[in-house]
Amino acid sequence: MSMIAAFYGGKSILITGATGFLGKVLMEKLFRTSPDLKVIYILVRPKAGQTLQQRVFQILNSKLFEKVKEVCPNVHEKIRAIYADLSQNDFAISKEDMQELLSCTNIIFHCAATVRFDDTLRHAVQLNVTATRQLLLMASQMPKLEAFIHISTAYSNCNLKHIDEVIYPCPVEPKKIIDSLEWLDDAIIEEIAPKLIRDWPNIYTYTKALGEMVVQQESRNLNIAIIRPSIVGATWQEPFPGWVDNINGPNGLIIAAGKGFLRALKAAPKAVADLIPVDTVVNLMLAVGWYTAVHRPKSTLVYHSTSGNLNPCNWHKMGVQVLATFEKIPLERAFRRPYANFTSNNFTSQYWNAVSHQAPAIIYDCYLRLTGRKPRMTKVMNQILRTASMLEYFLNRSWEWSTYNTEMLMSELSPEDQRVFNFDVRQLNWLEYIENYVLGVKKYLLKEDMAGIPEAKQHLKRLRNIHYLFNTALFLIVWRLLIARSQMARNVWFFIVSFCYKFLSYFRASSTLKV
Numbered sequence: 001m002s003m004i005a006a007f008y009g010g011k012s013i014l015i016t017g018a019t020g021f022l023g024k025v026l027m028e029k030l031f032r033t034s035p036d037l038k039v040i041y042i043l044v045r046p047k048a049g050q051t052l053q054q055r056v057f058q059i060l061n062s063k064l065f066e067k068v069k070e071v072c073p074n075v076h077e078k079i080r081a082i083y084a085d086l087s088q089n090d091f092a093i094s095k096e097d098m099q100e101l102l103s104c105t106n107i108i109f110h111c112a113a114t115v116r117f118d119d120t121l122r123h124a125v126q127l128n129v130t131a132t133r134q135l136l137l138m139a140s141q142m143p144k145l146e147a148f149i150h151i152s153t154a155y156s157n158c159n160l161k162h163i164d165e166v167i168y169p170c171p172v173e174p175k176k177i178i179d180s181l182e183w184l185d186d187a188i189i190e191e192i193a194p195k196l197i198r199d200w201p202n203i204y205t206y207t208k209a210l211g212e213m214v215v216q217q218e219s220r221n222l223n224i225a226i227i228r229p230s231i232v233g234a235t236w237q238e239p240f241p242g243w244v245d246n247i248n249g250p251n252g253l254i255i256a257a258g259k260g261f262l263r264a265l266k267a268a269p270k271a272v273a274d275l276i277p278v279d280t281v282v283n284l285m286l287a288v289g290w291y292t293a294v295h296r297p298k299s300t301l302v303y304h305s306t307s308g309n310l311n312p313c314n315w316h317k318m319g320v321q322v323l324a325t326f327e328k329i330p331l332e333r334a335f336r337r338p339y340a341n342f343t344s345n346n347f348t349s350q351y352w353n354a355v356s357h358q359a360p361a362i363i364y365d366c367y368l369r370l371t372g373r374k375p376r377m378t379k380v381m382n383q384i385l386r387t388a389s390m391l392e393y394f395l396n397r398s399w400e401w402s403t404y405n406t407e408m409l410m411s412e413l414s415p416e417d418q419r420v421f422n423f424d425v426r427q428l429n430w431l432e433y434i435e436n437y438v439l440g441v442k443k444y445l446l447k448e449d450m451a452g453i454p455e456a457k458q459h460l461k462r463l464r465n466i467h468y469l470f471n472t473a474l475f476l477i478v479w480r481l482l483i484a485r486s487q488m489a490r491n492v493w494f495f496i497v498s499f500c501y502k503f504l505s506y507f508r509a510s511s512t513l514k515v
């Protein structure tokens with residue numbers, strides 16, 4: 001019997017960010033391994049014209065939850081969606097709901113955040129810092145609370161090279177920032193933002209660091225743990241391999257590469273690609289929840305959920321495997337044949353951007369214009385290049401994350417728990433994982449049919465022929481222009497032509513002699 005699964009039985013669990021990538025996998029695993037849990041409260045806001053109930057219905061009826069419905073048929077009754085907007089005071093939760101949360105919650109998993117790199121400082125602080133503080137305040141009024149698990153990111157201290165499982169202080173106190181945002185206007189905030197974030201690469205990582213500091217400062221006598229995942233990728237094993245549902249992080253780039261839009265990246269080929277499967281992160285979260293509640297460590301423990309120091313993979317290896325998978329399982333209607341060129345050199349990267357990205361987009365838009373259609377490729381390409389440039393910082397560096405606490409926890413688990421809540425990334429086979437990942441992007445994110453693979457392969461063959469044709473035509477045009485302008489080019493040209501002619505004549509004569 002799994003001790004961790006048994007621990008969550010009969011518990012009331014509060015999850016923020018349950019509608020997000022990590023949150024959904026967390027809920028799925030909880031229902032599947034502890035179907036006798038009492039209730040999962042999720043804080044949800046209406047979105048994209050959908051009510052809370054519609055959003056929950058959509059999640060529970062997705063492929064991700066198919067196994068859950070077999071194990072826990074009354075899952076609909078065990079999930080309680082509470083209207084909440086984390087960017088508002090008291091999260092805009094009604095009095096009755098608040099009362100229920102305060103009196104019943106046993107465990108909190110705080111996953112909600114804004115993960116956009118380009119968010120405004122005001123909004124990112126509201127979500128990643130103030131909301132965390134507010135939730136801690138709520139937690140301190142929960143008599144039955146056993147553990148508060150805060151999800152941060154391994155990159156919250158990415159201004160350092162070696163990162164230990166400790167909370168590092170930020171140069172400016174979170175409280176001072178929260179207070180000043182109350183009276184400063186938006187224009188001034190955006191002006192001071194770059195000065196505040198100093199050597200952090202973006203507002204997201206900076207506000208996640210502030211969030212950790214708030215956890216440390218407002219922990220009171222709560223049982224708290226912080227988990228820092230690196231780049232969270234598709235599921236490795238559970239509930240099935242390759243599940244993914246948003247275009248964040250690697251996902252968008254994999255699509256852009258598979259569709260042939262993105263053929264070069266400014267990335268250090270040897271830098272560590274610190275991906276971590278989402279189910280591995282969730283298993284660690286559940287194990288940490290159990291350990292924090294049962295063993296009540298004296299201080300707030302930080303756990304790194306990273307792969308680099310235990311089972312490293314680099315961008316080159318990853319790129320090669322992504323391309324190899326696209327050979328077998330191509331995406332539909334690709335713009336160009338997939339190709340991956342990683343370079344950390346500025347000049348080479350700009351060259352590839354011009355030749356491999358911008359020029360084809362401009363040519364294609366000219367073609368669209370000439371055929372009476374609306375040009376759109378340059379816009380798409382600029383969007384992709386903007387995203388790629390935002391990720392560049394993470395693609396050109398390697399970090400060392402120590403994992404003492406994570407390894408300590410692993411050794412505390414029973415063999416059964418090590419199997420059911422496996423977060424040992426050393427067992428991950430990268431080649432297999434990446435293949436399933438790419439397949440998952442095609443199936444679950446792009447919703448492409450596997451029956452379309454032969455047609456997609458045929459399309460790639462046509463693209464290859466167009467590519468050869470285009471290159472030959474381009475070569476001939478350039479050469480013709482060169483010949484018209486330079487005596488030297490003419491001489492070379494005549495030398496090659498006469499050489500070929502002599503070779504052919506000799507070949508013809510010798511074959512006539514044999515007959």
Ligand SMILES: CCCCCCCCCCCCCCCCCCCCCC(=O)SCCNC(=O)CCNC(=O)[C@H](O)C(C)(C)COP(=O)(O)OP(=O)(O)OC[C@H]1O[C@@H](n2cnc3c(N)ncnc32)[C@H](O)[C@@H]1OP(=O)(O)O
Pocket residue numbers: 115116117118153154155230231232245246247248249250251253254257262263264265318319322323339340341342383386387390391394395
């Ligand atoms: C050579 C080829 C290579 C081939 C080989 C490839 C090998 C593999 C290589 C792998 C390399 C991995 C590198 C990862 C490094 C990550 C490091 C993370 C470190 C920290 C990790 C963390 O701790 S934490 C999570 C990280 N945080 C994000 O990763 C958010 C980032 N990102 C944004 O910060 C915004 O994205 C940014 C960018 C501002 C643009 O912002 P933006 O406004 O320009 O664009 P948007 O993203 O809003 O969306 C654009 C359009 O996509 C539409 N769309 C949105 N979602 C959609 C959905 N689910 N399905 C359908 N469509 C969707 C949307 O509706 C827009 O469509 P439309 O334009 O028509 O409206």
Ligand SMILES: NC(=O)C1=CN([C@@H]2O[C@H](COP(=O)(O)OP(=O)(O)OC[C@H]3O[C@@H](n4cnc5c(N)ncnc54)[C@H](OP(=O)(O)O)[C@@H]3O)[C@@H](O)[C@H]2O)C=CC1
Pocket residue numbers: 016017018019020021022023043044045047084085086087110111112113114115127151152153154208228229230231232233246248249
């Ligand atoms: N994905 C990754 O690569 C990594 C993620 N993390 C951390 O993991 C956590 C989860 O990330 P992930 O699942 O990928 O992110 P998602 O963007 O998929 O999910 C974010 C969640 O936060 C919720 N949320 C955002 N704003 C509000 C709001 N105002 N009120 C209520 N809910 C809100 C979203 O709700 P809604 O659906 O309504 O938008 C969504 O459920 C975050 O803390 C992130 O920092 C850490 C490292 C890497």
